[in-house]
Structure formats: C-alpha cells, structure tokens
Amino acid sequence: MRQTNTFKKSLWVFHLNTGSCNGCDIEIVATLTPRYDAERFGIKLVGTPRHADVLIATGPVTKEMADRAKRVYEQMPEPKYVMCVGSCGSTGGVFYDSYNTLGGIDKIIPVDVYVPGCPPRPEAIIHAFVKLWEKMDKKAEKSRPVKKRKQANKNKTVNKDKTVKRSKIVNKRSTILTKRITEQK
Amino acid sequence: MLSEIMMIPMIAALMLLLAIIVGLFFLGLDRKIAARFQSRIGPPIVQPFRDLVKLLAKETIVPDNAIGWLFNLAPVIALASALLLILYLPFLGVAPILSGYGDLILVLYLLMLPALAIAIGGFASGNNYATVGAQRKLIMMLSYEFPLAVLVMAVVWKTSSMFPDLQGFTFSTFMQHPVLTLVGPVGGFGVVLLIVTILIALCAELIKGPFDNPEADTELAGGVLVDYSGRNLALFLLSDAVKLCAFITLVIGLLLPCSLGDMFSSFMYTGWLAIAANVVFFFVKFTVIAILGLTFVRVAFARLKINQATKFFWLVSAGISLLGLLLISLDSMM
Ligand code: SF4
Numbered sequence: 001m002r003q004t005n006t007f008k009k010s011l012w013v014f015h016l017n018t019g020s021c022n023g024c025d026i027e028i029v030a031t032l033t034p035r036y037d038a039e040r041f042g043i044k045l046v047g048t049p050r051h052a053d054v055l056i057a058t059g060p061v062t063k064e065m066a067d068r069a070k071r072v073y074e075q076m077p078e079p080k081y082v083m084c085v086g087s088c089g090s091t092g093g094v095f096y097d098s099y100n101t102l103g104g105i106d107k108i109i110p111v112d113v114y115v116p117g118c119p120p121r122p123e124a125i126i127h128a129f130v131k132l133w134e135k136m137d138k139k140a141e142k143s144r145p146v147k148k149r150k151q152a153n154k155n156k157t158v159n160k161d162k163t164v165k166r167s168k169i170v171n172k173r174s175t176i177l178t179k180r181i182t183e184q185k
Numbered sequence: 186m187l188s189e190i191m192m193i194p195m196i197a198a199l200m201l202l203l204a205i206i207v208g209l210f211f212l213g214l215d216r217k218i219a220a221r222f223q224s225r226i227g228p229p230i231v232q233p234f235r236d237l238v239k240l241l242a243k244e245t246i247v248p249d250n251a252i253g254w255l256f257n258l259a260p261v262i263a264l265a266s267a268l269l270l271i272l273y274l275p276f277l278g279v280a281p282i283l284s285g286y287g288d289l290i291l292v293l294y295l296l297m298l299p300a301l302a303i304a305i306g307g308f309a310s311g312n313n314y315a316t317v318g319a320q321r322k323l324i325m326m327l328s329y330e331f332p333l334a335v336l337v338m339a340v341v342w343k344t345s346s347m348f349p350d351l352q353g354f355t356f357s358t359f360m361q362h363p364v365l366t367l368v369g370p371v372g373g374f375g376v377v378l379l380i381v382t383i384l385i386a387l388c389a390e391l392i393k394g395p396f397d398n399p400e401a402d403t404e405l406a407g408g409v410l411v412d413y414s415g416r417n418l419a420l421f422l423l424s425d426a427v428k429l430c431a432f433i434t435l436v437i438g439l440l441l442p443c444s445l446g447d448m449f450s451s452f453m454y455t456g457w458l459a460i461a462a463n464v465v466f467f468f469v470k471f472t473v474i475a476i477l478g479l480t481f482v483r484v485a486f487a488r489l490k491i492n493q494a495t496k497f498f499w500l501v502s503a504g505i506s507l508l509g510l511l512l513i514s515l516d517s518m519m
Contacts, residue, residue, distance in 0.1 A: 006242050009235040037225040039216075042232055048314075050246060050414040053239070077244035077414040 007053060007079075008133050010042040014052035014076070018069050019101065020059030023119040024086035028056060031122040038126060049075040054132070057109075060088040060101040066108050073109045081136075083128055084111045087118045094118070197272055197282050201427075204271045208426025209233040211471075215480045222484045233426065237419055245415030250311035259306030260413070260420035266298035267427035274431055275356045275438040277464050288354035289337055292435070296333075299428055300326050300390070303421070307409035318408025321491050325396060328498035329386040335506040336379045339513050340439055343367055346517065356438045363442045372516030376440060378509035383436050384478035385502050389494070390432050391425070393479060395486040396494055433474050441470055 015028055031038045032045060046052055049072045061069060073082065084105045087093035092103030105111055112135055115128045213230040220227020247253050272282045273292050300322060307319030344358055347367050368376060389396040410421060489497060 006235065006239040010232065010239040012236075034223055034225045037220070037227070039220065039228050040226040042228055042235060044228075048411045050412055051410075051418060053243070075246075077246050079243070 007136060008042075010044075011054055011129070012044050012046045012052050013054045013056055014046055014049045014072075015056045016049075016058070016069060016072055018057055018059040018065045018089070018105065019062035020086060020088055024058035024088070027119040027122060028058070028085060028125065031125045036122040036126065038129070041126075041129070043129060049073075050077065052076050053080060055080065055082045055109075056085055057082060057105045057111075058085045058089050060092050060095040060098070060103055061105055061108060062101050066102055069105070070108050081112045081132055082109055083113045083115065083132060085115045085120060085125060085128075087116055090114045090116055193282065200276060200282065201268050201271060204268070204276060204427050204430045205423060207471075208428075208430040209237065209423075211429055211475050212426055214472075215475065215483075218476060218480045219484050222480070233422065237422055240415060240419035240422065243415040245417055246412075248310060248312070248412050251412065252309045252311070255309035256306060256412075257417065259302045259309060260417045260424065263299045263302035263306070263424040264420050264427065266295055266302065267424045267431055270295045270299075270431040271427060271434070274434040275442065276430065276434045277467055281356055289341065289356070290354060293334070293337065296390070296432075296435070297326060297330070299424055302424075303392075303409050306413070306421075307411075310412035312412045314411045315409050318411070322392075322409055324491060324495055325389055325498075328495045329389045329502070332382045332498065332502040332506040333386050335503065335510055336382055337439070339375070339379060339506070339510040343372075343513055343517065356442070359438060359442050368513060368516050372513045375509040375512030375516065378505050378512065380436070380440050382502055382506040382509065383440065384474070384482075385498075387432055387436065387474075387478045388482055389498070391429055391479065393483050395482065395489050397488055429475070429479075433471055433478075436474055436478075437467065437470050 015025065017025055030036065049055065053076075055073060055076060057069065059065075073080070082105070084090055088095060089105045092098075092101060095101045096103055102108065113128045113132050115124050117124055120128075210230065210233075212233040213228070216232060217227045217230050247256055270292065273295065275281050304319040304322045304326075307315040307322065340359065341354055344367065348358070410418065413421060
C-alpha cells in the first residue's frame with residue numbers, strides 16, 4: 001500500500017517508440033507542455049529505463065524492435081508498469097495485417113493500461129495514469145492479508161453511503177439546472 | 186567538559202540534516218519556479234522529497250558489466266564529500282564548524298570530490314553513454330577550476346594585503362572583513378565580475394542548465410547516471426541537494442559574507458536575536474542566488490556543446506575573472 005502511495009506522488013516515465021508513426025509520441029510530448037503539464041502530478045519524462053517506473057510504449061512493434069523492447073523492459077528496476085499509447089500498440093491499428101509487425105505490445109511484454117486512439121489526446125493519457133494508479137491500489141489490496149482487507153472493506157461501505165448521498169445531491173442539482181435551461185428556452 | 190565534547194558532533198549532525206532538507210527544498214523550488222517561467226503550474230515544492238522516498242522503494246540494479254564495488258561506492262563518496270564540504274563552509278552564516286582543521290585550499294579540493302565521484306561512478310558502470318558523460322564531466326571540471334582558482338586568489342590576496350596579521354585563507358576572516366567593504370568603486374565592479382564568474386561555475390558544478398552535458402537527458406540518456414537506479418540514484422539525488430547548498434554557501438562565504446547580525450549588534454544586541462537575524466538574512470541571500478544563478482540561467486539558455494562550454498570557460502569566464510582580479514588590484518593601487 002505504502003509503495004503505491006509513493007508512486008502516486010512521483011512517477012518517472014520512459015518513452016519507447018516501437019515503430020510508431022510519431023503521432024502518439026507527439027501527443028505524449030504534448031502531455032508535458034504548459035497546457036496539460038503532467039509534471040504537476042509528479043510525472044516526469046526520464047532519459048533511461050533504469051530511472052523509470054513506467055514504460056510508455058507506442059507503435060505496433062516492428063520485428064526489428066521486438067527484442068530491443070523486451071530488453072528495455074528488462075532493464076527497468078522493479079516495481080515497473082507498462083502503458084501502451086495508441087491503437088497501434090494496443091491491437092496493431094492501421095498496421096494490423098502488416099507482414100513486418102507483431103501487432104501489439106502485449107505480444108512481447110505485459111501491459112498494464114491501454115490508451116486507445118489514433119493518436120489519443122493528452123487528456124486520455126493523463127486519464128490512463130489515473131487508471132494505472134487505481135490498478136496499483138487494487139494490486140496492493142489483493143496482496144494484503146485477509147483480515148486487513150475486511151477492515152478496509154468495512155470502511156468502503158461507509159464511503160459508499162457518502163457517495164450515494166453525494167450523487168443524490170448532484171442529481172438534484174443537475175435536474176434544477178436542466179429545468180432552468182428549458183425555462184430559458 | 187563531556188557535554189562540550191558532545192556538543193560539536195551534535196551541532197554538526199543537525200547542520201548536515203538541515204543542509205539536506207534545505208538542499209532538497211531548493212531543488213523543488215528550482216523546479217517550481219522554472220515551471221512558472223514556462224507558464225506551467227509545476228510540481229509541488231516537496232517533489233524532490235517524494236522522488237527520494239520513491240527511489241528508496243525501488244530495486245537497485247548493478248549491471249553485469251559494471252565494477253560492482255566501485256559502482257556502489259561512488260554515490261556514497263559523492264554524498265559524504267558533499268556533507269564534509271558543508272562542515273568547512275559558513276553554512277547558515279555562522280563560522281564553519283571545522284574551521285580550525287583546514288582552509289580554503291582544502292575546500293577547493295573537496296569541491297572537486299563529488300564531481301570526481303560522479304565521473305568514477307560513470308566509468309564504473311561500464312555503459313557507453315555513462316563513459317561519454319564521465320569524460321564530459323572531467324573536461325568540464327578542468328575548465329571551471331581555473332576561473333574559480335583566480336577568484337579565490339583575488340579575494341584572499343585582497344583580504345590578506347589589508348590585514349596581514351589575520352589568517353588569509355579562512356572563512357572567518359572573510360566574515361569579519363567582507364571584500365565588498367574593503368574595495369572602492371572600481372574594485373567593487375571587480376567583485377561583481379567575480380560574482381558573475383562564480384555564478385557561471387555554479388551551473389557547471391551542479392550539472393544544470395547550459396552546462397548539463399554530462400547528464401544530457403536528450404542526447405546521452407541520462408549520461409553519467411544512466412545505469413544508476415533505486416538506492417544509488419537516491420544517494421546521488423541527496424548529494425545533488427547537499428552540493429547545491431554547499432556551492433551557494435561558498436558563493437556567500439567568499440563574496441557576500443556581510444551579515445545583518447553585526448549591524449544589529451550596534452544597537453540591539455541580544456545573542457539569539459542576532460543569530461536569528463543572521464540566519465534569515467543568509468536564506469534571503471541563498472534564495473536570490475539560487476533563483477538568479479541557477480533557475481533563471483537554466484531556463485533562459487539552451488545547452489552548449491561540450492567544446493563550446495570548454496571554450497566558454499577558458500576564454501570568457503577566465504577572462505571575466507582575470508578582469509575582476511585586475512580591477513581589484515588597480516583599486517588597491519589608487
Ligand atoms: S496509433 Fe495512430 S498515431 Fe499512434 S502510432 Fe499508430 S498510426 Fe500513429
């Protein structure tokens with residue numbers, strides 16, 4: 001649990017191009033620009049797999065690149081995660097029937113989160129980081145002793161009540177809003 | 186008697202802890218302000234602390250073709266020598282703890298040690314990128330050492346020619362008689378030039394901004410640190426923080442050692458208040474130097490090529506420092 005908490009506040013990312021058309025790569029760079037600024041969440045692009053916690057892989061994995069991608073993955077220190085950005089990396093995308101690509105990064109290394117899109121928007125990439133954090137939490141939850149898990153679940157039900165209340169409030173607000181809008185029309 | 190013996194190590198330990206915290210804090214401030222310069226929001230100021238905790242939680246890899254013991258030793262040496270350096274410098278504006286046991290020459294040598302440790306670590310990791318980075322680091326060190334030596338010469342010469350009976354090479358002498366108060370307007374300009382030289386060397390020493398060739402992320406994939414991970418990388422991060430503290434303290438101790446406490450003492454002297462005022466004033470100077478000398482330069486200038494950087498240090502930076510020395514000596518002739 002603790003470890004994932006440290007990851008939530010500081011996540012170093014290594015970007016690997018396994019034969020993408022560069023569209024996804026530009027989009028990853030755009031995630032770091034002033035408009036989206038992923039660095040405010042502690043997400044930093046690093047130059048070497050040895051420093052990285054997350055491998056962002058793009059592209060359909062050309063045959064030439066397969067071994068190298070595997071090697072880069074193995075060079076990363078544990079615990080490590082893989083994010084696959086773009087349709088190409090997820091399924092092969094537009095290159096699905098190419099004789100020269102393997103069609104997807106999960107053919108060679110385990111992938112934790114997929115970001116669909118050709119190319120996906122920076123928002124989607126940031127959303128994928130949130131999903132990754134959720135997944136880390138779940139993993140940590142599974143590896144915890146049963147007793148503690150039960151306690152945590154009890155807490156969760158309390159939280160559920162809160163969320164139900166909150167969603168009721170939100171619903172009320174939205175109905176009021178829609179009423180107002182229709183009245184204006 | 187015993188308590189007195191215990192006092193000094195206690196104060197030293199506290200000081201080192203403070204140096205680490207202040208250093209990490211200023212690394213965070215640097216990142217935050219750099220982000221604001223680029224109209225980003227930037228990471229929170231405590232980000233380096235978080236990075237540190239995370240790095241400690243990660244696996245530490247020693248590559249197969251590295252020289253294991255040297256590879257693991259280098260970060261320890263880097264951190265230890267940086268910490269030792271703090272004890273020889275007037276950190277927080279108080280006289281250095283180990284002031285009786287060594288002088289400015291020793292400090293100059295200690296200053297080289299963290300840089301050497303990084304280079305050794307780079308060579309020991311057996312990675313081509315790291316080797317190139319380490320070579321660059323050594324070349325860089327050879328280049329910025331000369332302007333630094335000229336600068337120290339100028340300050341020591343001026344102080345000891347004015348006060349021949351005081352020890353010339355110690356920080357307590359500089360603190361008693363700041364150079365800026367010893368010189369006239371011409372010499373004052375010379376001192377300003379010296380400050381410029383040392384600020385240029387600051388970036389090179391900390392491997393930042395236009396002189397980050399040894400670590401160049403975009404061309405050398407992390408350079409000297411390319412194969413470091415986990416605990417070792419955390420140690421390098423710590424040594425980076427302490428080095429930042431040490432070098433800025435060196436700038437303050439050499440060229441701007443004026444303290445508020447002395448001015449205070451004339452009209453409202455109560456021991457603790459004077460010390461507190463001193464510390465606050467020290468941090469004001471520290472912040473100004475960190476932002477102007479490091480963050481601003483880092484954001485404003487792109488990286489130089491290694492041959493350009495070397496040329497820059499040997500021609501421009503050395504030239505400026507020599508001019509400063511000349512102006513100060515002219516000033517004392519007038
Ligand atoms: S998903 Fe689209 S943008 Fe991304 S690499 Fe493939 S073709 Fe290019």
